[in-house]
Amino acid sequence: MESLEAVDFIGSELKITLNDGRILQGVLLALDSKPNLLINNCSETSIQRGHTNCRDLGLVSVPNDTIQSVEMKGEELDKAVKWKPAQ
Amino acid sequence: MSEQMVDITDVLRRKAREVANDAVVKSPQFSLFQGTQALEINNKRLDSGIIELSVEEEEFDVLCKRSLQEVLATSDAIFRNVFIWLQNSSLSVTVFSCRYVEELLVIYNKDANKGISSCRFGAVENVSMDPELLLVHKVLRSVVLGALHLVRLCLTLGQSGVVYEEEDINTQTMNLNVITMVESNDILKELNDSVDFLKSKYADSKDSEILQLILKTLVQLINLPQFIALKVPKLTDCSTPPQSPAMVSSLAALVDSLVTHVDYLNSLPQIPGCFSMGIQKRLDNRLPSRDLIPLKSEDYSSLKVLVDDLQRIWAISNRLTSQDVVNHALNFANTHHHVISRAIYALFLVRDDATVFGVEKVSDFLNEEMLRFSCWDSEYINTSNEIVKQKVAELTHQISSVALEWLSVMNQNPCRQRQHFSRLITVFDTLEYNSENFERNLKEVFQVNEEFEYNGELVLALPITSWVCYVKMDIMLHVVLRGFELELYQTWEFHQMYWYVNYLVDNILLILDRVIEYNRSKIYKIQQMKNQLKKKKGDQxxxxxxxxxxxxxxxxxxxxxxxxxxxxxxxxxxxxxxxxxxxxxxxxxxxxxxxxxxxxxxxxxxxxxxxLRMKPFASVGVPSLPPxxxxxxxxxxxxxxxxxxxxxxxxxxxxxxxxxxxxxxxxxxxxxxxxxxxxxxxxxxxxxxxxxxxxxxxxxxxxxxxxxxxxxxxxxxxxxxxxxxxx
Structure with missing residues (x-):
């Protein structure tokens, strides 16, 4: 994983847990050095009145200070790592 | 996605730190400009997920019974919100912000194929036993259905291309299907049943009377598509003008009554939590958070505008000539209208079968226009040469498609009108070039001599070209003058633009003078026939x-x-x-x-x-742009x-x-x-x-x-x- 660079995460589908508990899922379009993330086709999952609510938000910018954790599919990450040395 | 997820928080942060401070790592297909449209998480103005709702909003119960007054207040608010939406607001802050509307749409969207049976606020037992439950699950439900049908109708008009989506009408529906699988007749039946219910259960109540007005108005509005299909034959000198269609006159009477109750309706308290920003937080939403629009911003005056517009549109049934159609269209273009009337006008004026008002072909309309201008009793019309007739018909067919475009500009907003007119200038200029070549050719090849004496010399009459040239210059004049209306020019540019207006009108007056002389020459030729008659003998x-x-x-x-x-x-x-x-x-x-x-x-x-300012006119051949x-x-x-x-x-x-x-x-x-x-x-x-x-x-x-x-x-x-x- 250490062989990867920031650009290698572009286009990956990420699951971002926010500090307020909401979960965002979508495709990473851009990031900066903070990193603030720009996520496309973003869906938001939250718990409202005891029910899980899922909705579409489209293009979303996620400031770094709102992010608790970022996850990625293991399979997709493996592919990115394998592809990297072959470059 | 939950299984086999790997936490990459630390590695992503570490790798991001390697990116230069002012750099952005991005997908090559993505432009940062698009990024300006992104919704920013935790930004109060952009993130609808952090909207805070009151207890009343959180715990609002759409299933419980409501009083007649509460149902009236809610119905009125829903109905008025349709018209607030049509004044350039989004559905999420108007009609959809009502909890009853949201609930019905969410349930319907889960099983849209079931049609009207899936249009409900939820499961309630023994509704028919309690009038106050019926007020909600029958009457209010029918108002919601009627309002949503009206929304659907407006969305359809918006998407039909006669007005601009997101410019004239906001068509974002939060990915909700707005009851497209529900038949109009089913909704009309629900509305009429609710009127009957109110008449029988709440006969002597003022609230019931106003609620019935709302229901009946919705019925008439749902019937609006019938208006677009009405055929409007041309009036002859001896025929009487047709009466206003029943739906328009009924609607006018209903709206007049409704308007008288606005003060009373404004005094009614709303059920707490009934209208809420909650839908922006709960459902698909690609827009920033927005406050609800105050209900009092609409007092049914825009509904009144819509009705007045329909009556104005219908006034064309008094037309005698094509000139009446042109002036009616110009008047429509020059006056302010409800967005729905603008959409209706476009569909009413030019029908799907390319007829004007459903009765005459655009080419017939155009022919009449040209005849009334310069072509009446011309050689092209009187000739017995079938080839010439055929060639003239081909040219007019070509012109009629452009005339159709001219007609379809009339319902647009003033900015779009100017934009379309600017484009039409070059189209008409090309048409004029083709038409002039054609008319000169007619003389040379077919010896159809359409000449008259003008300013002491014999000149080609060019009747078709004259019309095309006149319309082109009139459009140019519109484009210049509309610039003042739209405040496009700086004050220091005014002088040159009025100077250009003067120049254009000079040219228009020249062509009108020429055509008048041509028409007079035709009258003179006919009058001279008497002298010729004296020289003839016998059968001849x-x-x-x-x-x-x-x-x-x-x-x-x-x-x-x-x-x-x-x-x-x-x-x-x-x-x-x-x-x-x-x-x-x-x-x-x-x-x-x-x-x-x-x-x-x-x-x-x-x-x-x-x-730069004169660019729309720079390519025009005649009149050329003065240096x-x-x-x-x-x-x-x-x-x-x-x-x-x-x-x-x-x-x-x-x-x-x-x-x-x-x-x-x-x-x-x-x-x-x-x-x-x-x-x-x-x-x-x-x-x-x-x-x-x-x-x-x-x-x-x-x-x-x-x-x-x-x-x-x-x-x-x-x-x-x-x-x-x-x-």
Whole structure:
């Protein structure tokens, strides 16, 4: 994983847990050095009145200070790592 | 996605730190400009996920019973919100912000194929036993259905291409299907059943009466598509104008009643939490958070505007000629309308089968226009040469597709009108070139000689080209004048634009004069047939006499068209007079130094600014755009020789007497003026021109000092001729 660079995460589908508990899922379009993330086709999952609510938000910018954790599919990450040395 | 997820928080943060501070790592297909549309998490203005809701909003119960007054207040609010939405708001802050609407749509969207049976607020037992439950699950439900059907209808109109999505009408539906699988008849039945229920259970209640008004109004609005399908035959001299369609007159009566109850409706308290920003937080939402629009911003006045518009549109049933259609369309383009009326007008005017008002082909309409202008009794029409007839028909077919475009501009908003008109200039210019070649060819190849004596020499009449050229120049004039209305020009550009108006009108007057002379020459030729008759003998004389009688029958029509063209000249002279008057006033400001091109660093050359401003007209062959040096020459001369008060008075009195000729014609329903339909709008139009004339005239009398500055005053004056004040 250490062989990867920031650009290698572009286009990956990420699951971002926010500090307020909401979960965002979508495709990473851009990031900066903070990193603030720009996520496309973003869906938001939250718990409202005891029910899980899922909705579409489209293009979303996620400031770094709102992010608790970022996850990625293991399979997709493996592919990115394998592809990297072959470059 | 939950299984086999790997936490990459630390690695992502570490790798991101390697990115330069001011750099952005991005997908090559993505432009950062698109990123400006992103919704930012945790930003109060952009993130709908952090909207805070009150307890009433959180715990709002759509299933419980409500009083008649509560149901009335909610129904009224839903209905009014439809019209607030149509004033450029989004559905999420208007109609969809009602909890009943949201709940019904969410349940319906889970199983849209079931149609109306999936349109409910939830599962409730024994509804039929309790009138207050029925008020919610029957009456309020039918109001929600009616309002949503109306929304669906408006969305369909918005998506039909006759008005602009997201510009004229906001079509974002939060990915909700707006009951597209529910039949209109099912909704009409629900609405009518609710009226019957209120009549039987709440017979003597004022609230019930108002609620019935809302339900009945919804019924009429749902029937609006029938209006678009109505055929409107042309009126003949002896036929009586058809009555307004029942749906329009019923709607007008209902709206008049509804408007009288607005104060009472405004006094009714809303159920707490019933209208909420919650839908923005709960459902698909690609828009920033937005506050709800206050209900009082709509008092059914826009519904009244819609009804008035429908009556105005229907007024075309009084039309006698194609000129009436043109003037009705121009009036529609010049006046403010409800967005739904604009969509309806476009579909009502030109139908799917490319007919005008469902009764005449666009090509027939165009033929009549050309006949009334220059082609009546011309050789092209009278010729027995079938090839020529065929070729003329081909050309008119080509022109009719452009005429169709012209007609479809009329319902657009003023900005779009100008944009489409600008584009039509080049289209008509090409058409004029083709048409002229065609008409010259007719003489050379088919010996169809359409000539007349003009200014002492024999010239080609070019009747079709004359019409095309006239329409093109009229469109050019519209484009220039609309620029004043849309405040496109800076004050220091006004003088050159009014100078160009003057130039254009000069050219229009030239072509109108030529066509009038051509039409007069046709009358003269017919009158001369009497002299020829004297020379004929026997059978030949009889045949010639018969032919002469036929031709003589054309004289009244030709004379009518000459008179009509003369009235057009009067109208153009009003515009020209005002442009001259405005120029005189602006020259005073220029001379005193208070009006000049500002010293902007980007203004290196005033000629470049002139060319940029005149770009829509630069490619036109005739009349060609005068070079900047011509304008400069004119300006210098005008400044050297200022107008005397007598000159100014002459211009003013000429404008005012020309306005009187037209307004008298409108009031007396003069067919040569052809403004008897929507005559009040036309009178208003000319009275505003009159006000501009008087306003500019008064301004001209004021002394100017070099320390003053110019200010535009458009309030109360004609939109093309605001008064340029100094203060």
């Amino acid at each position: 004389k009889l045949r010639y006499k018969e032919k002469m009688m036929k031709r003589q029958a054309q004289i009244p029509s030709l004379q009518l068209f000459v008179d009509t063209l003369n009235k057009k000249i009067v109208q153009y002279k009003i515009i020209q007079g005002l442009a001259v008057l405005q120029s005189i006033q602006l020259q005073k400001y220029i001379k005193s130094g208070i009006l000049k091109t500002p010293d902007f660093p980007f203004v290196q050359n005033e000629e470049i600014l002139y060319k 900047y040096s011509h304008y400069q020459f004119h300006l210098k001369n005008s400044l050297k020789q200022p107008h005397t008060p007598q000159d100014i008075n002459h211009v003013k009195s000429s404008i005012l007497s020309n306005i009187k000729i037209i307004t008298d014609g409108i009031q007396s329903k003069d067919v040569t003026v052809s403004m008897h339909i929507c005559s009040q709008d036309w009178l208003h139009w000319f009275r505003q021109l009159q006000r501009s004339c008087i306003g500019i005239g008064l301004q001209l009398q004021k002394p100017i000092t070099a320390t003053q500055r110019v200010v535009i005053d458009s309030k109360g004056f004609h939109r093309y001729f605001p008064v340029v004040n100094s203060e």
